[in-house]
Amino acid sequence: MNTATTATTATSTPASGNTRGDGGARHLAGTGALLRLALRRDRVMLPVWVLVLGTMVVSGAGSIEALYGTAAERAEVAASMTANSSLRSMYGPVFGDSTGALVAWRFGVFAAVLAAVMSLVVVVRHTREEEETGRQELLSAAMVGRRAPLTAALLAALVGNTALALVITAGLAGRGAGSALALGLAVGLTGMVFATTAAITAQLTEGARLAKGLAAAVLGAAFVLRAAGDAGSADGGSVLTWLSPVGWAENVRAFAGDRWWVLLLPVAAVLVQGAAAYGLTGRRDIGMSFLPSRPGPAEGRLATAGALAWRLQRGGLAGWTVGFLVAGLVFGGMVEGAADLVGDNEQARAIFQRMGGAQAVSDAFLAALLGMFGMVASLYAVGSVLRLHGEETSQRAEPVLAGAVGRLRWAAGHLVVAFAGAVVLLFAAGLGMYLSYGRDFGAVMGAAAVQLPAVWLLGGVAVLLYGAAPKAAVAAWGVAGLSLAIGWIGPALDLPRAVLDLSPFGHLPKLPGADMAWPPVLVLLAGAALLVAAGLAGLRRRDLVTG
Known part of the structure; x- marks a missing residue:
């Protein structure tokens, strides 16, 4: 245990269940209160994210119908876009020529990426940022379990992603309720994958900015992998595409066959990364990290x-x-x-x-x-x-x-x-x-x-x-x-x-x-x-x- 926070740990131990033999419920004490606090703090940010992203996807159906009103026009544009490797690298391949399939092609990847950004911001905001400002130390002195802050942050991200999935599903249900649900789940689960990624980076770093930066770097790498894979393959079957969570979202193929089994991949990633984050948070003190900042020089160099x-x-x-x-x-x-x-x-x-x-x-x-x-x-x-x-x-x-x-x-x-x-x-x-x-x-x-x-x-x-x-x-x-x-x-x-x-x-x-x-x-x-x-x-x- 780090001596720098021994006093804090000693204060929070009785309430947070850090002693052996305590039940799992002790580790989650106060989760509901922290979740309500997180949702109250995000009462503007989360709805704005959800409404903007949801509106972007749902409104795309109308714009695509206005552009390509006939089946022949949609088939032609689907063929031309799939044949263009640059467009595939940006949006992915087109798996169908229906309006819904074109919506999933045009907006699915970007909605998934933006849902991931929303999620990582929410999780870091309610975990590492709280520790960095010292507010978490005050909360942990009360009846708050060690893993309650992380649980509340992930639940807040889950609320946002669930709402986004429901908006997409409801807005596109008229074009096929099952396919609309598949697209909504693909976007929402991608957000949750990167919520748990941010949960891990929040344990590794001392600063919120670095935690967001590392999670964003993982997201950027996932997008690049997907783009490289799609540029070289017109059917989404590239190994690089399948290595990317963003690639999983497109390979659900909403409105073009609905591969429901692909959704098991982000679910598995959420469970694995979530377990890793919970394991890490139980092995460090409040305010500490596994990648501490390097000490500065003995004499300041910033004039x-x-x-x-x-x-x-x-x-x-x-x-x-x-x-x-x-x-x-x-x-x-x-x-x-x-x-x-x-x-x-x-x-x-x-x-x-x-x-x-x-x-x-x-x-x-x-x-x-x-x-x-x-x-x-x-x-x-x-x-x-x-x-x-x-x-x-x-x-x-x-x-x-x-x-x-x-x-x-x-x-x-x-x-x-x-x-x-x-x-x-x-x-x-x-x-x-x-x-x-x-x-x-x-x-x-x-x-x-x-x-x-x-x-x-x-x-x-x-x-x-x-x-x-x-x-x-x-x-x-x-x-x-x-x-x-x-x-x-x-x-x-x-x-x-x-x-x-x-x-x-x-x-x-x-x-x-x-x-x-x-x-x-x-x-x-x-x-x-x-x-x-x-x-x-x-x-x-x-x-x-x-x-």
């Missing part, structure tokens, strides 16, 4: 607040950059096939033009893809800005500010990483797309750079909320998520222009191909600057922690 911010965020930025570069390489290879994908379908062409402008299909497709990269980059910017909030609430900011460091200097270090990091990400995405697309370096990089004003505006919203209303800072995720949802789903649903304009990305010029329009770009830049200035002014006036 400025900016250097500290860079040290804290460089790992995350590196991971995001690699992801953007790889995604750019994958997407860039799809640009040449954009015209073949659209063919003579005027409705499909209209969707691409609403997303990427009324130019040639390849340019519109390229603009649409880089717009999506910009929307995802805004998630990085918001998360990087809100690192300030995490440093403050965990009381790590107070010792820094107690020295000769002002609040604005401290905040500026993190904001430089956030806003400059967005530049790095979009450059990486543009470079990857150019390398695989093979032409028009200046046009590709210009189309990537024009996304920055909108990214910075959403980053400015995060600065304003953190500086002026820190208790509402988490709402910045909602603003960024809404912009992503509008940009992703809006053009396919042909939403009114007034709705599309709610996203700052809707005001950007559609490069390459369209003319450069400076007024909206300058307005977005000015708005971002004003939001940052207002947020910093609020931070300078308010009290720390209490807001």
Whole structure:
């Protein structure tokens, strides 16, 4: 037992059932109360995740029917998409030509990946993050079993994934209730696989960010394995595809034969990983980990607040950059096939033009893809800005500010990483797309750079909320998520222009191909600057922690 937390362990032992001979119920004491607390804390986040993901999948049926209204059109598009290795690597092979099968093909993989992201965030939030902030130590001093926090976190993830599965099932039941249930379970069980993955990484690391990063790295590896396997196989039978939990979801083949037995694979993975997580949590003290942080040097080497911010965020930025570069390489290879994908379908062409402008299909497709990269980059910017909030609430900011460091200097270090990091990400995405697309370096990089004003505006919203209303800072995720949802789903649903304009990305010029329009770009830049200035002014006036 680690001596650093002997006092904590001694306090919590009678209640948590750490002595031999105690029944399993003692280890789970207080699970119900912790679950209610977790659901109360996530009463906004979980419903938003579920509704956005569920709506994305369910609404896809209507957009596909609008695009491909006849069986012949659906059969043609299924054949052309299956023959394109780049599209297979992105979405997987098409196993059927019904509307439901095309929905499962177009949205199944992404819904499974996003359900996994939702799940790993929930589990780490209610396990390692609670320990990192010290709240778990207080809870464990009461009648709380050793394994109760982990159980409550997994149950919270189960609630979210079950709700998501039910939304998908109910929304697509009219096209075949059994197949709709198969798709819902495939998405929900993928989320639970990575919930238990996060449960393991939360035991291995001392920090919540590293726990999320490791779980996300496993998810990224699973996606890459599936993409590599599908690129080389048109029937989903590649060994690489079967090694990936994301590949299991697509091989359920909802609306195309419904392979129910494949669902046993994620169930088995959940049971095995869950058992491993429970075993690990019973062998460590609260706050400790199996991969402790390395001790720092005897003398500090960080001379400025900016250097500290860079040290804290460089790992995350590196991971995001690699992801953007790889995604750019994958997407860039799809640009040449954009015209073949659209063919003579005027409705499909209209969707691409609403997303990427009324130019040639390849340019519109390229603009649409880089717009999506910009929307995802805004998630990085918001998360990087809100690192300030995490440093403050965990009381790590107070010792820094107690020295000769002002609040604005401290905040500026993190904001430089956030806003400059967005530049790095979009450059990486543009470079990857150019390398695989093979032409028009200046046009590709210009189309990537024009996304920055909108990214910075959403980053400015995060600065304003953190500086002026820190208790509402988490709402910045909602603003960024809404912009992503509008940009992703809006053009396919042909939403009114007034709705599309709610996203700052809707005001950007559609490069390459369209003319450069400076007024909206300058307005977005000015708005971002004003939001940052207002947020910093609020931070300078308010009290720390209490807001």
